[in-house]
Amino acid sequence: MFEGGETPAGGCPPGQVGRGASPRLTWPETLLLLVLAAVQFTHIVDFSIVMPLGPLLEKQPAEHGLGLSLNEFDSIVAVYGVSAAVAGLLAALIMDRFDRKRLLTVFYTGFIIGTGLCAVAPNYWTLVLARVVAGAFGGVGASATLVIVGDVFPDSRRGTAMGVLMTAFSVASIAGVPAGLFVADSLGYWQAPFAALAVLGVLVLVVMQIVLPPLPRPAGDHPAGALSILSRYLTVMRRPSHLLAFLFMTSLVFGSFTIWPPAPLYLTNNVGMNERSLIFVYICGGLATMPLLSWIGKLSDRFGKRLLFRILATITIVPLLLMTNLPAGLSLPWILAATTFLMVATSGRMVPAMALITASSDPSERGSFLSINSAVQQTALALAAMLSGAMMGEPKAGGPLTGYTNVGIFSACVTLLTVFMVGILRPAPGGEAAVVAVAPPAPDAALVEQAVGPCASAD
Numbered sequence: 001m002f003e004g005g006e007t008p009a010g011g012c013p014p015g016q017v018g019r020g021a022s023p024r025l026t027w028p029e030t031l032l033l034l035v036l037a038a039v040q041f042t043h044i045v046d047f048s049i050v051m052p053l054g055p056l057l058e059k060q061p062a063e064h065g066l067g068l069s070l071n072e073f074d075s076i077v078a079v080y081g082v083s084a085a086v087a088g089l090l091a092a093l094i095m096d097r098f099d100r101k102r103l104l105t106v107f108y109t110g111f112i113i114g115t116g117l118c119a120v121a122p123n124y125w126t127l128v129l130a131r132v133v134a135g136a137f138g139g140v141g142a143s144a145t146l147v148i149v150g151d152v153f154p155d156s157r158r159g160t161a162m163g164v165l166m167t168a169f170s171v172a173s174i175a176g177v178p179a180g181l182f183v184a185d186s187l188g189y190w191q192a193p194f195a196a197l198a199v200l201g202v203l204v205l206v207v208m209q210i211v212l213p214p215l216p217r218p219a220g221d222h223p224a225g226a227l228s229i230l231s232r233y234l235t236v237m238r239r240p241s242h243l244l245a246f247l248f249m250t251s252l253v254f255g256s257f258t259i260w261p262p263a264p265l266y267l268t269n270n271v272g273m274n275e276r277s278l279i280f281v282y283i284c285g286g287l288a289t290m291p292l293l294s295w296i297g298k299l300s301d302r303f304g305k306r307l308l309f310r311i312l313a314t315i316t317i318v319p320l321l322l323m324t325n326l327p328a329g330l331s332l333p334w335i336l337a338a339t340t341f342l343m344v345a346t347s348g349r350m351v352p353a354m355a356l357i358t359a360s361s362d363p364s365e366r367g368s369f370l371s372i373n374s375a376v377q378q379t380a381l382a383l384a385a386m387l388s389g390a391m392m393g394e395p396k397a398g399g400p401l402t403g404y405t406n407v408g409i410f411s412a413c414v415t416l417l418t419v420f421m422v423g424i425l426r427p428a429p430g431g432e433a434a435v436v437a438v439a440p441p442a443p444d445a446a447l448v449e450q451a452v453g454p455c456a457s458a459d
Helices: 027-048 051-057 070-091 100-120 124-152 155-187 192-211 226-238 240-254 263-271 275-303 305-323 332-358 363-391 404-424 445-452
Strands: none
Touching: 027 100, 027 124, 027 155, 027 192, 051 070, 051 155, 070 124, 070 363, 100 124, 100 192, 124 155, 124 332, 124 363, 155 192, 155 275, 155 332, 226 240, 226 363, 240 332, 240 363, 240 404, 263 275, 263 332, 275 305, 275 332, 305 332, 305 404, 332 363, 363 404
């Protein structure tokens, strides 16, 4: 293990080579990323599956539903994000005090329990409790996977690792949510997807214990007293580089998520898309982003993360404005082309963005920092959804949305702002180095270094 960004005798942190290098992932590293991606996949499906299950949840108990009102259903959706945000703030107190693998095991176990409780919830209030548990442990567990990526992969390969990890979002769109809906429709029980997720989660947990190597906490000051822990927590929260990263994350969310909550209603009421065709929006977007995210990660390592982010963020402005100005009666292929373009652009820019954000913190504070960042992200998601609703008029039953074009202009302006904001992000001392060696670097790493020179940060 290399602690605190310590550089070995060879002059570079483990696996870090010069700008332009693109060493291959080793087999142990690939296995680790696949397990972490599986954790992300189950969390994303668990978060996403509730919204399309609305019609089943609103059915009466005699029809295998819960008879939820619209307000109760909205509460079920919202409580997950609120729970994840609060848990992220609280977990920051302990994230750097324990072994990373042990923490992920505890958080993921809690997530499985919460998801399992959803599968057996007999009424509204027990379902609320189950969503609180699943959101709290799932949200913090998802941020723990980012911490592990930051600890294991140096900046020169962190983009590649982030690209692999974030394909979980694509797989969830392609297979996870559609499969969950198919199981629920086929069996007539809304609980079925949660039961299947809980079983899958147990399998992932078992594989996690086998595949993940020891991941000890990074070297650094870890005070024991309650006041000292609180003081360190406030220091992490107020550090200028961290505040810039939190602001950057908030802008990323506002630049895209204001578009998505009202998108289904806009596509059906304004553009004339058939409701049954909405699932193809997510399937096509997932199919397009799945191979591209890994490729974007490699490009960000080769050509620089800031440069690639600026290119992708600038490109994103086009589908943002296009999506919010689609004409009525547009044919399905053109609608899917617009939505897929938007998904590819918004997802692609997150790969270099998350690699840059991860490097903004010293390894000894990375767990706390990313846990707070997760809370900031969840809060921004809720605020973005509220803001987009406030910018649009309340539509009449079956009538068109008004003001969606203004939402697109707002999102485009915020996205343009991130093109400039990314320039003020700076890596913390040791933030670009790996602190845990999972396996020796890929065999061609030394040859690449000889070709391009001494180690450098590709940002």
